[in-house]
Amino acid sequence: xxxxxxxxxxSNRRGSFNQQLLKLAAQGAVDTGAEVKIVQLAEFxxxxxxxxxxxxxxxxxxxIALQELFAQHDGFLIATPEYNGGYTAxxxxxxxxxxxxxxxxxxxxxxxTGKVAALVSASPGLLGGLRSQMSMRTxxxxxxxxxxxxxxxxxxxxxxxxxxxxxxxxxxQRQVLAVGAALTQAAMKLGV
Numbered sequence: 001x002x003x004x005x006x007x008x009x010x011s012n013r014r015g016s017f018n019q020q021l022l023k024l025a026a027q028g029a030v031d032t033g034a035e036v037k038i039v040q041l042a043e044f045x046x047x048x049x050x051x052x053x054x055x056x057x058x059x060x061x062x063x064i065a066l067q068e069l070f071a072q073h074d075g076f077l078i079a080t081p082e083y084n085g086g087y088t089a090x091x092x093x094x095x096x097x098x099x100x101x102x103x104x105x106x107x108x109x110x111x112x113t114g115k116v117a118a119l120v121s122a123s124p125g126l127l128g129g130l131r132s133q134m135s136m137r138t139x140x141x142x143x144x145x146x147x148x149x150x151x152x153x154x155x156x157x158x159x160x161x162x163x164x165x166x167x168x169x170x171x172x173q174r175q176v177l178a179v180g181a182a183l184t185q186a187a188m189k190l191g192v
Contacts, residue, residue: 009022012042
């Protein structure tokens with residue numbers, strides 16, 4: 001059985017350190033046998049969640065497309081940037097929309113429950129986005145996602161990457177690849 005992992009980042013910024021880190025972790029998952037789909041959240045119609053808007057117009061097309069992607073994958077690889085000590089509004093909005101009831105009547109929370117996830121983050125600061133990981137872990141845990149203990153927080157991200165997008169620190173590069181590998185292995189063991 002091939003493990004399918006959906007990888008996404010809470011930053012849409014071109015040249016995002018978190019996007020670069022996500023690609024490295026995804027490579028670790030691929031190297032361990034997973035099929036990884038990296039999506040850019042900016043490609044989906046995702047207005048700020050509004051219950052009245054949902055009631056009046058239903059789910060936006062971008063939300064429906066993302067719900068389908070979440071349904072097709074066994075686990076999630078999430079790059080969670082840190083803005084003011086927490087994860088981004090983009091990630092919060094995605095989770096809030098995905099968790100809404102699907103058009104078939106099944107709860108959107110079922111798209112999370114019983115799946116596995118891994119977190120990575122990058123920041124110019126000294127903690128490397130660690131606080132955003134803790135916040136994201138709390139939300140995913142509430143939704144029934146098993147967040148593996150293997151994670152990676154890259155500090156001083158503005159100086160950490162070379163021109164090819166690799167980490168200058170070989171040990172750090174190996175640790176990021178290991179996060180993707182651990183996610184794949186956990187999903188295999190759990191049989192998700």
